[in-house]
Amino acid sequence: AAAAAVPNHPLPDPAVLTDVLNRLADPNLPGAEKITAVQGATPEQLDKFTKAIGDAGFSPLSFTVKDPKWSTETQGDVEAVVTINSPSPKMGGFAVPMSFSPEGEGWKLSKRTSDLLLKTGTSLAGTAT
Structure with a gap:
């Protein structure tokens, strides 16, 4: 029974998951192009998130993904566990557990994680004004 729980695709390389997050945080990409990286988010939410972290001086965010596991x-x-680093001393680096869902040949941020991240990012940034 244990064998049935193992998905039929290999665990993704941390670099692949880092790419998903870099795409999400890229200030030059419109939200409409980011929805492929995020489950269940709208372009508007993604634009708002990117603008919020940019306005707060948190951009560019960088990410370190450690030990992906099922x-x-x-x-x-x-x-x-993803460490988020920001040039802003207000934010510093912090580690957040995140989950990713398979999407076609690639991966995207799971709905559970994106809800949390978009809410946190937008509210973190909201307190900075």
């Missing part, structure tokens, strides 16, 4: 909650998803 999710215990959602079969086929991958969980990893």
Whole structure:
């Protein structure tokens, strides 16, 4: 039975997951182009998030993804601890557990994580004005 729980795709390289996050945080990409990297988010939410972190001086965000492993909650998803670094001394670096869902040949941020991240990013930035 244990074998059935292992998805039929390999665990993604941390660099692949880092790319997903870099895409999400890229200030030069419109939200409409980012929705492929995020489950269940609208272009408007993504634009708002990017603008909020930019306005707050948090951009450019950089990400370090450590030890991706299979999710215990959602079969086929991958969980990893992601360290988010920002040039802003107000933000500094902090580690957040995130989950990613398989999408075609690639990966995207899971709905659970994107909801949290968009809310946190937008509210973090909102307190900076």
